[in-house]
Amino acid sequence: MNKILVLVVEDDVSVRNLITTTLQTHNYRYLTAPNGSTAIMEASSHNPDIILLDLGLPDMDGVEVIRKVRTWSNVPIIVISARSEDTDKIDALDAGADDYLTKPFSVEELLARIRVTQRRLALMQTENNSDNAVFTNGELRIDYAAGCAYLKDEELHLTPIEYKLLCLLAQNIGKVLTHTFITQKIWGSSWENDIASLRVFMATLRKKLESTPDSPQYIQTHIGVGYRMMRVE
Numbered sequence: 001m002n003k004i005l006v007l008v009v010e011d012d013v014s015v016r017n018l019i020t021t022t023l024q025t026h027n028y029r030y031l032t033a034p035n036g037s038t039a040i041m042e043a044s045s046h047n048p049d050i051i052l053l054d055l056g057l058p059d060m061d062g063v064e065v066i067r068k069v070r071t072w073s074n075v076p077i078i079v080i081s082a083r084s085e086d087t088d089k090i091d092a093l094d095a096g097a098d099d100y101l102t103k104p105f106s107v108e109e110l111l112a113r114i115r116v117t118q119r120r121l122a123l124m125q126t127e128n129n130s131d132n133a134v135f136t137n138g139e140l141r142i143d144y145a146a147g148c149a150y151l152k153d154e155e156l157h158l159t160p161i162e163y164k165l166l167c168l169l170a171q172n173i174g175k176v177l178t179h180t181f182i183t184q185k186i187w188g189s190s191w192e193n194d195i196a197s198l199r200v201f202m203a204t205l206r207k208k209l210e211s212t213p214d215s216p217q218y219i220q221t222h223i224g225v226g227y228r229m230m231r232v233e
């Protein structure tokens with residue numbers, strides 16, 4: 001058995017059955033969890049390759065599940081939720097979700113998101129392996145193997161998205177990266193037009209990274225275009 005294992009977290013039986021039937025038809029293995037605490041238990045004991053997560057669960061908010069799982073795992077998490085507000089999306093992504101699918105969704109769309117997430121994960125792993133283990137720029141240091149960033153030897157407490165953004169900018173130091181390029185790299189093609197969310201994450205990253213966020217030293221904004229990490233002496 002060498003099939004991808006998907007953990008499906010959903011309390012609505014009909015949605016859960018739709019998802020599991022789809023997965024089975026397309027040769028995925030799956031586990032199910034009807035609530036947050038079972039989801040956390042299943043994730044830790046079975047180490048799934050991908051998690052599909054509903055946010056409205058009977059015992060806890062799905063965002064809480066993401067936070068818990070992220071304390072020990074980088075497993076891709078795709079949120080499937082009836083909530084379509086930008087703030088819900090941002091909360092979920094900021095907690096460490098990789099993608100967000102709004103209900104009602106089509107089976108084709110779900111399968112496409114799973115494939116994109118798998119591909120992106122494989123790509124990121126290759127890129128990280130081929131890179132030097134440590135990146136330095138001025139007082140900023142990123143230890144890729146440890147997954148940590150430091151400023152003046154103090155660890156920066158970044159969310160998973162902020163860390164991904166920082167690594168992407170660092171790997172392309174000196175180059176202006178367009179909004180579309182960044183959102184595609186971080187979230188996949190389904191998010192390519194979500195520049196508002198990108199701005200929010202960039203603002204929180206800068207608050208942690210820049211001593212004077214109003215005149216940033218590391219990350220330069222190119223209005224209407226994108227962002228660039230500058231070389232710092």
Ligand code: CA
Nearest residue numbers: 011054056057
């Ligand atoms: Ca629900």
